[in-house]
Amino acid sequence: MRDAFIRALSEITAQDPRVMLVNGDLGFGVLTDFIERFPDNYVNAGVAEQNMTAVACGMALAGARAYTYSIGNFPTMRCLEQIRNDVCYHRADVTVVSIGAGFSYGQLGVSHFATEDLAVLRAIPELTVVSPSDAWQAYALTHQLHALGGPSYLRLDKTAAGLSEVPIEIGRARTVRKGADAVIFATGSILGEAVAAAHGLASEGRSVRVVDIHTLKPFDAESVCEAAEACKTVVTLEEHVVNGGLGGAVAEACLEGGAAVTAFRRMGLPDIFPSIVGDQAWLRAHFGLDRTTVANTVRQLLL
Amino acid sequence: MSSETEALALRLRRHVVRMCSAGGSSHVGSGLSIADIVALLYGEVLRVDPANPDWADRDRFILSKGHAGACIYAALAESAFFPVAQLAAHYRNGSNLSGHVSHKNVPGVELSTGSLGHGLGVGAGMAMQLRRMGGRQRVFVLLSDGECDEGSNWEAALFAAHHRLAKLCAIVDYNKLQSLAPVEDTLALEPFADKWRAFGWTVDHVDGHDHRALGAAFHAASQSDRPACIIADTIKGRGVSFMEHQVLWHYRSPQGAELEAALLELGCGYANA
Numbered sequence: 001m002r003d004a005f006i007r008a009l010s011e012i013t014a015q016d017p018r019v020m021l022v023n024g025d026l027g028f029g030v031l032t033d034f035i036e037r038f039p040d041n042y043v044n045a046g047v048a049e050q051n052m053t054a055v056a057c058g059m060a061l062a063g064a065r066a067y068t069y070s071i072g073n074f075p076t077m078r079c080l081e082q083i084r085n086d087v088c089y090h091r092a093d094v095t096v097v098s099i100g101a102g103f104s105y106g107q108l109g110v111s112h113f114a115t116e117d118l119a120v121l122r123a124i125p126e127l128t129v130v131s132p133s134d135a136w137q138a139y140a141l142t143h144q145l146h147a148l149g150g151p152s153y154l155r156l157d158k159t160a161a162g163l164s165e166v167p168i169e170i171g172r173a174r175t176v177r178k179g180a181d182a183v184i185f186a187t188g189s190i191l192g193e194a195v196a197a198a199h200g201l202a203s204e205g206r207s208v209r210v211v212d213i214h215t216l217k218p219f220d221a222e223s224v225c226e227a228a229e230a231c232k233t234v235v236t237l238e239e240h241v242v243n244g245g246l247g248g249a250v251a252e253a254c255l256e257g258g259a260a261v262t263a264f265r266r267m268g269l270p271d272i273f274p275s276i277v278g279d280q281a282w283l284r285a286h287f288g289l290d291r292t293t294v295a296n297t298v299r300q301l302l303l
Numbered sequence: 304m305s306s307e308t309e310a311l312a313l314r315l316r317r318h319v320v321r322m323c324s325a326g327g328s329s330h331v332g333s334g335l336s337i338a339d340i341v342a343l344l345y346g347e348v349l350r351v352d353p354a355n356p357d358w359a360d361r362d363r364f365i366l367s368k369g370h371a372g373a374c375i376y377a378a379l380a381e382s383a384f385f386p387v388a389q390l391a392a393h394y395r396n397g398s399n400l401s402g403h404v405s406h407k408n409v410p411g412v413e414l415s416t417g418s419l420g421h422g423l424g425v426g427a428g429m430a431m432q433l434r435r436m437g438g439r440q441r442v443f444v445l446l447s448d449g450e451c452d453e454g455s456n457w458e459a460a461l462f463a464a465h466h467r468l469a470k471l472c473a474i475v476d477y478n479k480l481q482s483l484a485p486v487e488d489t490l491a492l493e494p495f496a497d498k499w500r501a502f503g504w505t506v507d508h509v510d511g512h513d514h515r516a517l518g519a520a521f522h523a524a525s526q527s528d529r530p531a532c533i534i535a536d537t538i539k540g541r542g543v544s545f546m547e548h549q550v551l552w553h554y555r556s557p558q559g560a561e562l563e564a565a566l567l568e569l570g571c572g573y574a575n576a
Contacts (some may be wrong), residue, residue: 020432040435043466051424051458058428061413062363063436082455085418086425098539126345 001156001189002027002099004135006034007069008142013038015147018063020058024049024070027099029068049074053082053096060092065146070113071100076121076153086127088151095145097154101131101188102239103283104158110273114155118187119244121153122217128152129217130170133191137168144170158283159240159280161192161212173220175227179209182233182298185224186215187246190239190289197294208298219249225257232238233263233301237294239284240267245266263301267294308514311381312342316542318377318390322343324562326394328402332540332552334374335446336511338476340535343517344443345378356410363429363439364413367422368447368476373402381428384411420453422446423473427463430471430530441470441525449481452490457502463530464503471530472521473504476511478539480550499532501524511535543568 010033013019023031023044035042058064062129063279068075075098076083087094100115106111122129128148132138137155145152148170152286156240168174176191177198186194198208213220213228228234236247254261268302269287276286284290305371319334344364345351352358373393379388392398399408402418413429424445433440446456463471477495479486486492496506505527511515517535524531533534539553540546545563546557557565 020435045430045462046458046465048458049463050420050455051427051462052453054421054424054459055428055431055462057428058425059432059435060428061425062432063359064432081418081423082424085415086421089415244561 001132001135001138001158001160002259004139004176005142005154005156007029009213010034010037011182012143012146013041017041017183018065018066020056020059020066022052022059022066022068024052024068024074026070039244049078050082051237051252053079053094053192054086056094057086057090057092058084059065059096059274061090062153064093065096065149068094069097071098071286072105072112073117076117077136079140080120083127083197084124090122091126091150095152095154097156099156099158101155101157102190103280106280106283107277109277110275113274115269115291117155118216118240118246119248122135122249126151127217128170128215129157131187132214133189133212134163134296136165137161140168141170141214155188157189159189159191160253161195163192168214171215171218174212174214175209176212177208177210178206180231182208182302183211183227183231184237184294184298185213185246185250186237188239190237190284193284193291193294196291200291200295201298206298206302213246216246216249219253221253221257224250224253226260228254228259228261232261232294233293233298234261235265235267235298235301236265237289238290240268241271242266246269248274265297265301267297304387307344308346311346312338313569314381315342315374315377316567317571318560320565320569321391321508321558322373322377324557325391327556328373328394330373330402330464330555331555331557332369332450332546332549333368333371333447335541335543336537336539336544337371337374337476338541339512339514340445340476341374341520343514345382348519348521349443351382351411351464353411353457356384360438360440363413363426363442365416365422365426365442365444366404367416367444368419368450369403369416373531375404375410376400376409379409379411382411385409419447419450420455423456423459424462426458426471427468429518430463430468430552431466433506434468439470441472443472443474445474445476447487448475448477448479448486448492451475451492460499460502460504467528468530469528472524472533473530474533476537477534478537480539482554483550483555496534499534503529505529505531506534507531508534509536512541513539516518
């Protein structure tokens, strides 16, 4: 996904000299081509994320279209107040890019688990929050965010859902798979687990809808409500704590929209810090976020 | 240096005292501390256009110590960015003039602050982008001394020096009192000028109430090939004898006889004069 982002940003920069990529001293090998092609559109702010974000904000307020870039929680929580007070309150044209969503850096330990960012960032006014599930989405959403302008957060996963490319639009939920017995809402590459679970359930005669929520904010409450109302049994799946992220957003939309939901389950990390490590797939399975557990959860809810 | 900027500083002090009294707000001492620096900036140094606050070629001023916002609102009103009468709304219910300086619906404010340690990095970004675009605008950031406890300032100091942001000028309101106690008893900053020099900045250390010295320092900063830091020795509460050097007046709002006495010292016979 990060390569797709950089490819899109390179295309954007070739057209728009206002672009400024402010890097937090990461991206070995990934950014080399961009830096060589666009030396005037790049600065390495060093290992100083508060300043990276403040500088990007100042540049944006003086006419740049700025991007900050780092991994995990560094460009988000480390400098959360710069995002809130400087970027968002001033509606500065800064896109915060974090690679390493969820357990992307699963072996590196809790410092590198980006598993609360969606809840934290979707609470901030003015910020668009997107969480693509595939590289082609990262590419498309990068272009769309640039066209949209204004503060945004782009959450990039190491892995991909592996679904084929279709047109998407910021702020519009995408139905990936039709179904009427239950609906799974998912965000990020873990969407692939939801689709695999739905596929397995289909062979048992259960028709499970899967909806891709690539935009957490603005949240497509209307589509979510419609899907929940139609399917009655609702599951949310995210590589993120269950508090306040996708599950919270779906629950809020369903309750406030009056959707007649009969069963509701948020699948995500429990309210703990994982102290063990592993690769992304292993950690997903360990915390019950893999296709098998998703399918079992839906089965139980449909009993 | 001019009698005009000194007269402006006096008017700013009167506004600050009245605003902090009428709204019942804190930070009157901070506003009095920076009044001369702000008067020099708005009266002489900054190239801004009140009729066109978004003029692309304007200099930028950021009050990083946002709690002294009353003084900036006063300077903007005195500079005709908005009517002086609007200052009466400061701190009131429904007002745009918040206790900490805010840009929303207030022409002339470049950056909203209030959480310390935000202004210098944003100012560095502005200076870098303006240079990228071939501009000659200067960017001024006014910091408090206690604010220099925030590590983000030193991130910005490294960055600005590394990139030789010569149009960036930081001014530290060095009144040597912070929230609870003297700066040196809280987290010692000395040798303070050496710290900025070691980070690669040009440093000038002046009397922050001496308009001639401040004017010379702003001029010297404009000639620097590196970012410049003006350490301005100031007195918290300057101009009102019973507020000077008193932590109490970081918090207390002058009322009744205190207000009258303060305004009398600032040359006003009556609180409503």
